[in-house]
Amino acid sequence: MVERGFEDWLIPQGYCWQCGQGMNRASGHPEPPRPGDFTLCFSCLSLNVFTPFLSFRKPMLAEYELALKDRTVQRMRRAMIEAKEAVARGES
Helix, strand or coil, rough: CCCCCEEEEEEEEEECCCCCCCCCEEEEECCCCCCCEECCCCCCCCEEEEEECCCCCCCCHHHHHHHHHHHHHHHHHHHHHHHHHHCCCCCC
């Protein structure tokens, strides 16, 4: 699936470190995810970091600090919050 130049990447089944939600896709980037890249859980919106096997782990403090300054991460988080709110209002 391609949307506005971004791919929807299939990845090995992994689970959010925070809530345990299963994830097997990475979206919103023109290249496949790499170890150390950030991703957000759509279920709980927690920050996850890709491992060398493209599973997920809890970020270290320094990674949290980087994510707070990363405009892309913050933009994606806001977009996910807005999408969840729209669904809750019955707009999707």
